Amino acid sequence: MNPDPYALPETPKVEVKATSLEFLQAVYRNASLALPVRMRAAMAALPFEAPKLSVIAQVNDADFAAILDRRIQNMERINNGNGQMIEPKQVETKTPMPRLADRRYRRV
Numbered sequence: 001m002n003p004d005p006y007a008l009p010e011t012p013k014v015e016v017k018a019t020s021l022e023f024l025q026a027v028y029r030n031a032s033l034a035l036p037v038r039m040r041a042a043m044a045a046l047p048f049e050a051p052k053l054s055v056i057a058q059v060n061d062a063d064f065a066a067i068l069d070r071r072i073q074n075m076e077r078i079n080n081g082n083g084q085m086i087e088p089k090q091v092e093t094k095t096p097m098p099r100l101a102d103r104r105y106r107r108v
Contacts, residue, residue, distance in 0.1 A: 021048050025041075
């Protein structure tokens with residue numbers, strides 16, 4: 001019969017007035033405990049030991065529409081107002097296959 005990997009064979013030596021983070025650190029640093037117990041303690045302590053990555057937005061005075069207008073004006077200045085339109089090409093398409101079973105596609 002395998003011993004329970006989550007059973008604590010001995011209590012980690014931690015001060016009585018230790019915080020929960022200090023207790024978790026003592027658990028995952030204790031080599032005599034089972035690896036699954038130490039890993040769970042390390043995962044629980046991780047958010048409090050390492051900062052999370054976050055996104056910081058930089059907001060300027062100009063909004064998106066103003067930036068877009070400036071870029072359009074810049075493109076017109078580069079093209080000297082002689083921008084060419086792209087003409088669409090005519091593409092022939094086949095008619096879709098019928099959804100009802102056709103006898104040409106029967107196996108028997």
